[in-house]
Amino acid sequence: MKTIRQEFRKSQFNFKYDKPQDFAVWAWQIDREKISGYFIFYRFVTAAFFLSVLVANGSISTTPTYFFIYLTNLGFIIQTLHLVVSIAIPIELVLQKANNEAADGFKWTLLDRFSWFLYNVTNLLSIAISVIYWFALFTPGSGLSAMNFLVHGFNSIMSICDILVSGRPCRLMHFYHPLVVILAYIAFSSIYWAAGGVNSNGNSYIYPVLDWDNLGLTVPFVTIGLFIALPVVHTLLWSLHKLRDYLLRSRIKRKFMAKSVTDGQDNPVYEL
Template structure:
């Protein structure tokens, strides 16, 4: 028999209502409700993401330059780092003072949830867009081996860290939260247009941030922007489906007997 569909309420669109607080500090792949396994995993993610961020800031043509801030790749790197660090903070706070599972969602958990929602979709989208639209093996020349691995790190390992958090944790994903990454993507599209209109240039002195987002050719830039915004819905749906599968498999394997509240049907 199909379960009764969850009735959508206004609270489902925000991040301060969830049935089980423990979903934010326990792994999907543990029997006990201790926050320590996920705490140590998140420490590794936080250290890796901070390392990649520092590496990017101190290397490359736009490192330690205001131009570093114009690239979506670097926006995504900041998001990944914020997600990993805030996730570690959540686990550390819970480890120090573990609240009841039905307690009201603390502000720092809600903040982490927003960053998590945005990062999951944006990080994957950045990886897909870069390797499909921007990377050209025939023309891409790296000054050093380190430059090549930095490129891989900020356009590939960023998604590894993001998906790692998604798969190992039990952080909930609601499809209705799609507006959060969509808003960030729309802000970047608007920023790229404003940057072009104010005669901004990229690290090579060209009058655009990315060749495919050159507003001197509005047809192409508009198509890429529209396709990217549509892609946010697709990627977020895939993330939601992966989280749903993660939860179902976790329930089957561990039966979630250690949680104080029974598992309820995932919200949209």
């Protein structure tokens, strides 16, 4: 309960954070000051892969005019941007060390804040896109292409894997980050409909669940999504971060307890 109460402090609403290195290391790293070359390589590979998929998806689209109206594509663009920006974070800290700017600790920069925002948006948005597609839009037996799986399934897999392997934190109060983006898209879909816009099939809506001619479907969907589904998903993602940190602390504690028994020394305290 103490952990949950701490999440609702006013300070948890902003972007202040005193451990920038958590954004540039593996989750299981004990030495949080060391930037791993393998971690930078991981960032390069994932960013390059998503960038390649994004370019391929755009190039094979039979209706490129409508590419940017779909939340799936916009979400994948945001996720790709997040992964690209994430490359810069460990490199930034390496440069701070090289230039002797980290003598009193790594600097928390605007780039770090922007990266955190993208991370929060990507995690929730990717899950939301996958759930909506597979449970509300996908027609069983209609076939599934590799690209369809990548943009509607692998996006969420990547987000979950990134949570587990990276050391980034998550705050309950940061729910407003993805919420702002989703509200903006809902507003866009209504404006697009009011202006007479159509989707790639000529329908007067972008998605059937956002058909503003059918308020009996759209209003309950939006209401339940905003006030129930999205908060629940964000809470589950926050819980996953906490579970990751708990398991890692337990692992580190067991490791050093075993070492202290072997060495005949007191077990030192290590903070993750």
